[in-house]
Amino acid sequence: xxxxxxxxxxxxYPVRGGFFRRVIDHVKAVDDITLDLxxxxxxxxxxxxxxxxxxxxxxxxxxxxxxxxxxxxxxIDLTRLKRRQFHKYRKDIQMIFQxxxxxxxxxxxxxxxxxxxxxxxxxxxxxxxRRKVQDLMEKVGLSPxxxxxxxxxxxGGQRQRIGIARALTVNPKIIIADEPVSALDVSVQxxxxxxxxxxxxxxxxxxxxxxxxxxxxxxxxxxxGIMYKGRLVEEGTKxxxxxxxxxxxxxxxxxxxxxxxxxxxxxxxxxxxxxxEEFERxxxxxxxxxxxxxxxKKISDTHSVALP
Amino acid sequence: xxxxxxxxxxxxxxxEKSPSGWSIIFRELMKDKLAxxxxxxxxAIVIYVFVYSMNIGPDQIDRIDLKNKYSPPNSIxxxxxxxxxxxxxxxxxxxxxxSLTIAIAITLITSAIGITLGLIAGYFGGLVDxxxxxxxxxxxxxxTLMIIIVFVTLVPKFNVLNFILIMSAFYWVGxxxxxxxxxxxxxxxxxxxxxxxxxxxxxxxxxxxxxxxxSSIIIVNMTLNLAGNIGIETGLSYxxxxxxxxxxxxxxLISYSRNPVVMEEKIWVWLPAALLILVMMLCxxxxxxxxxxxxxxxxxxG
Ligand SMILES: Nc1ncnc2c1ncn2[C@@H]1O[C@H](COP(=O)(O)OP(=O)(O)OP(=O)(O)O)[C@@H](O)[C@H]1O
Ligand SMILES: [Mg+2]
Numbered sequence: 368x369x370x371x372x373x374x375x376x377x378x379x380y381p382v383r384g385g386f387f388r389r390v391i392d393h394v395k396a397v398d399d400i401t402l403d404l405x406x407x408x409x410x411x412x413x414x415x416x417x418x419x420x421x422x423x424x425x426x427x428x429x430x431x432x433x434x435x436x437x438x439x440x441x442x443i444d445l446t447r448l449k450r451r452q453f454h455k456y457r458k459d460i461q462m463i464f465q466x467x468x469x470x471x472x473x474x475x476x477x478x479x480x481x482x483x484x485x486x487x488x489x490x491x492x493x494x495x496x497r498r499k500v501q502d503l504m505e506k507v508g509l510s511p512x513x514x515x516x517x518x519x520x521x522x523g524g525q526r527q528r529i530g531i532a533r534a535l536t537v538n539p540k541i542i543i544a545d546e547p548v549s550a551l552d553v554s555v556q557x558x559x560x561x562x563x564x565x566x567x568x569x570x571x572x573x574x575x576x577x578x579x580x581x582x583x584x585x586x587x588x589x590x591x592g593i594m595y596k597g598r599l600v601e602e603g604t605k606x607x608x609x610x611x612x613x614x615x616x617x618x619x620x621x622x623x624x625x626x627x628x629x630x631x632x633x634x635x636x637x638x639x640x641x642x643x644e645e646f647e648r649x650x651x652x653x654x655x656x657x658x659x660x661x662x663x664k665k666i667s668d669t670h671s672v673a674l675p
Numbered sequence: 676x677x678x679x680x681x682x683x684x685x686x687x688x689x690x691e692k693s694p695s696g697w698s699i700i701f702r703e704l705m706k707d708k709l710a711x712x713x714x715x716x717x718x719a720i721v722i723y724v725f726v727y728s729m730n731i732g733p734d735q736i737d738r739i740d741l742k743n744k745y746s747p748p749n750s751i752x753x754x755x756x757x758x759x760x761x762x763x764x765x766x767x768x769x770x771x772x773x774s775l776t777i778a779i780a781i782t783l784i785t786s787a788i789g790i791t792l793g794l795i796a797g798y799f800g801g802l803v804d805x806x807x808x809x810x811x812x813x814x815x816x817x818x819t820l821m822i823i824i825v826f827v828t829l830v831p832k833f834n835v836l837n838f839i840l841i842m843s844a845f846y847w848v849g850x851x852x853x854x855x856x857x858x859x860x861x862x863x864x865x866x867x868x869x870x871x872x873x874x875x876x877x878x879x880x881x882x883x884x885x886x887x888x889x890s891s892i893i894i895v896n897m898t899l900n901l902a903g904n905i906g907i908e909t910g911l912s913y914x915x916x917x918x919x920x921x922x923x924x925x926x927x928l929i930s931y932s933r934n935p936v937v938m939e940e941k942i943w944v945w946l947p948a949a950l951l952i953l954v955m956m957l958c959x960x961x962x963x964x965x966x967x968x969x970x971x972x973x974x975x976x977g
Contacts, residue, residue, distance in 0.1 A: 428872050457874040470865035474887040487874040533873070 369439050370573070371404040371427075371460075371541055376436035378422050396422040398597035399436070401663070404541065409567070409574040411588030411605075413581055413620065419597040420577045421465075424543040427575070428462050429453055440541075458488055461539035465546040467526035471518040477504070477529060478514040484537045503532040508562065524555035531563070535570065543575045548583065560587060581624050585609060590669075593617045598660040600653075603670035613672040615653045618642050700894075703969035710965035713958035720955060721775060728772040731765050737921065745941050755943040757931060767947050770923035774912075777839055777924075778904035784843040786897050789850025790886075796851070797858025798881050804855070811848045819845045824916045833919055842907065850896065857892055861885050891970030898963040902956050909952055925952050 379393040397419040404410050412420050425431045427438055429445065438445045440456060448456070464470035471480055481500045485491055491499065501511035507528040509521075518526055527547060534542055544563065548556040560583065567574060578584050584591055585605060592602040593616065601614040612618045622642040626635040653674065654660060663671040704711050739759040748755045754763040796807040826841050827833055861867070862885065870880045905925075911917040912926025920927065928948035932938040937945065 425868070430868050430871060454874055457872065460872075462869070462872050464865045464869060466865055470869050472866040472870075472884055472888070474890075475884075483870065483875060484873040530869075533869070537873075 369403065369442060370406045372437070372439040373400060373402050373423070373427065374437040374439060376400050376423070376426065376438065377434045378419070378426050378431055379434040395597050397426065399662075400592075400594070400597070400599050402592055402599065402602065404573050404575060406540075406573055407567075407571055408589040409576050409587050411576045411578065411584035411591040412594060413578060413584050413591060414594030415620075416579060418594045420579075420594055421545055423594075424462065424545050424575060424577050428460050428543055429457075458484075458537040459540045461534035461537065461542050463527070463530055463534055463542060463544040463547045466550050467523050467530060468518075468550070470530055471526055473518055476515050476517060477521075480518070480529060481514075481533050481536060484533065488537055499536070500532075503535060506535070506566070507532045522555075523551050524559055527551060527559055528562070531566070535566065538570065539572070541573045541575065543577070545577045546579070547576075549578070549580070556583070563587070581620055593620065595660060598673070599663055599671075600660055600673045601671065602663060603667075603672075607667070607670040611670070613666065613670070613674070615642070615646050615649060617672075619646055700966060700969045703965050704962075707961075707965045707968075710961045713961035717955060717958035717962065720771075720951075720958075724768055724771045724775060728768050731769055737761070745944075747941075748943050754947050755941075757944050758937075763928070763944055763947065766923040766928060767925075767951065770925045770928050770948065771951060773835055773918065773922060774905055774908050774925045777835060777842070777908045778901055780839045781842045781846060781904045781908075782897055782901045784839065785847040785850055785900070786893065788843070788847040790854050790889075790893065792847070793851040793854025794858055794881050794886065797855040798862055798877070798885065800859070800862075807851070808855075811851055814845060814848045817845070823911070827911075827916045834922060835918065838908070838918060842904075846904075850900075853892070853896060854889060857889050858885060861888055891966070895963060895967045895970055898959060898966055902959040902963070905952065905955060905959075 376397055377395070377399055378397040379395050381390040382392040382394060383389065384391045400423065402410065412423065414420055422431060426433050427445075433446045436446070440459065443456070445453065445456060478497065478500050481503055482496050485496055485499060497514070500514055504511045504514060509525060509528055509532075513520075518529065521529065527550075531547075547563070548559050551559060563574070564587070566572065574587070576584065576587050578587075588605055590602070590604050591608045592599050593608065593614065594600070595616050601608065601612065601617045608617060609621065612621055619642050622635075622639040626632060655675070661673040661675050663673050665671045704714060739761060740756070741759070743752070743756050744758060746752060746756045752762050752764065754767060757763055757766070792807050796804040823841055823845070827838075830837060867880060867884060870884050871877075875884070908917060908924065909926035909929065912924045913930045915930065917926050918924045925948045929945050929952075931941075932945040932949075
């Protein structure tokens with residue numbers, strides 16, 4: 368049985384233009400990617416800005432329409448479901464949004480924000496509902512007494528916790544976290560990330576962790592997929608990616624991580640230059656004639672790379 | 676702020692409650708004394724007009740008394756009489772009621788249509804949006820005022836209801852466009868996406884998530900619209916394309932001043948109506964300004 372499998376997923380955005388606003392072209396935001404999530408793991412999806420990470424996440428949760436391909440959850444293809452049928456699976460896949468400011472409705476009190484999914488999926492009396500919301504607030508480390516406050520009265524980190532509490536209300540199995548800390552202060556990032564790890568154990572959650580920051584992904588993930596121009600270029604366990612990177616793009620990403628050790632800075636710079644040179648030199652080796660990325664090929668049980 | 680006190684059974688829990696949108700508006704009004712005074716004065720006028728006009732029968736307005744033509748204000752006719760010896764005060768009250776009824780009804784109807792269609796067009800976009808926008812574009816190209824004037828001349832039995840309907844048929848488009856553009860911006864915010872992933876149906880997202888975020892714009896727009904609609908009604912009546920003679924309105928009273936003799940020597944016929952309009956417009960605008968500030972945190976007084 369597959370838990371969650373994204374199979375040959377393609378998401379194209381139409382580009383409209385001309386006099387009648389006809390579709391004249393497509394942006395291939397996601398162009399044929401396949402990935403598997405195992406129960407309880409954290410899968411880190413990394414890549415530069417605009418490579419299609421958000422689009423992948425939003426398509427899995429049903430916010431975008433898949434152009435082609437399958438999203439199989441518990442042996443059911445979610446892309447084939449009608450809206451009404453999809454409602455059943457909504458609970459199981461939830462999302463933590465990138466921007467803690469716009470992802471909470473500014474006109475709603477915290478209790479209404481966190482109770483929104485409860486009101487959609489279960490019928491609780493107002494009293495039970497309030498109990499549950501207070502419990503959740505406590506769980507995410509916020510004062511249960513502040514449930515009648517508005518989002519703007521909380522800090523960014525606290526708001527992100529409210530967003531996490533909201534996602535947890537319906538006991539999801541999978542949480543898609545789209546750069547959940549990139550809008551936060553560095554000092555708060557670690558706090559929220561560690562907290563996410565804690566609740567992962569407690570709720571037995573599976574994360575699809577989207578980020579452009581390899582350092583954070585290394586901290587969070589069991590397995591990592593490297594995305595480039597809408598495709599996966601390399602996929603493997605954390606060790607595979609960090610210790611034996613095979614694709615030049617992965618190497619380049621790794622080389623771009625700033626080195627905090629000042630003594631090794633020169634060495635690091637040299638390595639970065641080398642990698643960049645190799646990227647220029649061996650471009651044809653890693654990309655086909657049209658500059659496209661090859662399909663993933665297995666090179667070990669856990670490690671795949673896009674090479675011819 | 677109340678101190679939190681949680682005990683076992685949650686009967687007497689005091690929560691830190693934060694001010695809701697309404698209390699912000701209330702606070703803003705309390706800070707701005709002019710707006711507060713305007714609001715009270717406006718409601719006083721409205722209530723007085725509606726209550727008092729219930730006691731005035733049609734015969735009291737229409738009764739012609741040629742012996743009392745153009746009598747200046749006295750103890751029987753507080754504001755004197757017009758060319759037919761009819762009591763100006765009674766006409767003023769009933770006229771104000773008619774004008775206010777028309778303005779309020781048009782504001783409510785156009786808002787209801789405009790908000791509904793604007794929300795739907797902005798939220799769903801695509802084909803629905805296209806259809807609604809084409810209808811709006813079409814109505815915008817029509818010479819609205821001319822059609823209303825033609826309509827008024829053609830319809831034999833023209834009354835308050837007709838007037839409201841014909842005006843509403845044209846004046847919702849501006850609202851719909853405003854709401855649509857705000858909804859377009861609002862739906863891109865992540866809380867809408869979040870609501871979708873939490874299983875909230877579109878209809879509920881529109882009404883309970885997006886609409887509250889437009890409420891301040893809607894309130895401000897409706898207030899200023901009310902002033903505008905009073906203006907349109909009186910303007911048309913003044914020009915003779917509004918309500919017929921038998922149905923007094925503020926516009927018809929003012930239109931008596933088109934006669935130079937009345938204009939210069941029988942001031943009591945038209946001046947009270949003109950002043951009443953001025954006062955109401957000013958009141959509405961002062962309140963509207965305060966609401967506008969309440970809607971924008973950066974401009975608030977307190
Ligand atoms: N609604 C849209 N319409 C058209 N093109 C879009 C739309 N959303 C995204 N795109 C395009 O799709 C591509 C992938 O976008 P996506 O948001 O998935 O990138 P991302 O990897 O999440 O980037 P970032 O790290 O900046 O968030 C980009 O080239 C973007 O311009
Ligand atoms: Mg993104």
